[in-house]
Amino acid sequence: MPRPKVTNQMTTTQVTRQLGMGISQLVSWIEHGALPPPSSIDKNGVRYFDQDWLRKARQIVKSKLGGLTDESRR
Numbered sequence: 001m002p003r004p005k006v007t008n009q010m011t012t013t014q015v016t017r018q019l020g021m022g023i024s025q026l027v028s029w030i031e032h033g034a035l036p037p038p039s040s041i042d043k044n045g046v047r048y049f050d051q052d053w054l055r056k057a058r059q060i061v062k063s064k065l066g067g068l069t070d071e072s073r074r
Contacts, residue, residue, distance in 0.1 A: 009048040
């Protein structure tokens with residue numbers, strides 16, 4: 001079954017790359033309320049995140065990790 005075309009939204013994998021964290025860490029932070037819920041979830045359970053969500057998440061991650069991401073640790 002083909003995936004629905006979603007514009008201006010990112011998948012979990014794309015968001016984890018942007019935030020410099022693993023999928024399990026992202027999901028855990030969402031489930032524990034450290035990050036907001038996804039912008040939308042399709043009928044198959046695929047999470048989608050918009051640019052506003054990513055902006056908010058970047059601020060939260062920066063404050064919790066003191067600005068450290070995978071890229072800045074290298």
